[in-house]
Amino acid sequence: MHDPTATGALPVGGHEEFLVGATTDLPEVGGAVVELAGRRIAVVRDSKGEIHAIDDTCTHANVSLAEGEVSEDTIECWLHGSEFELTTGKPLSLPATQPVNVYPVRVDGTSVYVSVPV
Numbered sequence: 001m002h003d004p005t006a007t008g009a010l011p012v013g014g015h016e017e018f019l020v021g022a023t024t025d026l027p028e029v030g031g032a033v034v035e036l037a038g039r040r041i042a043v044v045r046d047s048k049g050e051i052h053a054i055d056d057t058c059t060h061a062n063v064s065l066a067e068g069e070v071s072e073d074t075i076e077c078w079l080h081g082s083e084f085e086l087t088t089g090k091p092l093s094l095p096a097t098q099p100v101n102v103y104p105v106r107v108d109g110t111s112v113y114v115s116v117p118v
Helices: none
Strands: 010-012 015-022 030-036 039-045 051-055 069-071 074-076 083-085 105-108 111-117
Touching: 015 030, 015 039, 030 111, 039 111, 051 105
Parallel strands: none
Antiparallel strands: 010 015, 015 111, 030 039, 039 051, 069 074, 074 083, 105 111
């Protein structure tokens, strides 16, 4: 994905919006990691082609969610199998019990933007 520090940020009501790359930078189904405002964020394309942004770190085991398997609109932590809903961050299976943060995504043409709180 693109280096967001090179693009600058645009204020969006308490958030900053960053250009994180192009739709072509993402796998057909799966995720990539970007670092925005000190956060590791997984930018994930689901099996319907929708793009989501969530915290990259599993709330149970502190490992990268971007490396997990995506099925429909969920992502599964590769270590212990917790599934998270990409639209809400809600854990759908144990051992995770805490949700991950979800961030707004905007696609403009082939450019993908993610907004994070400031």
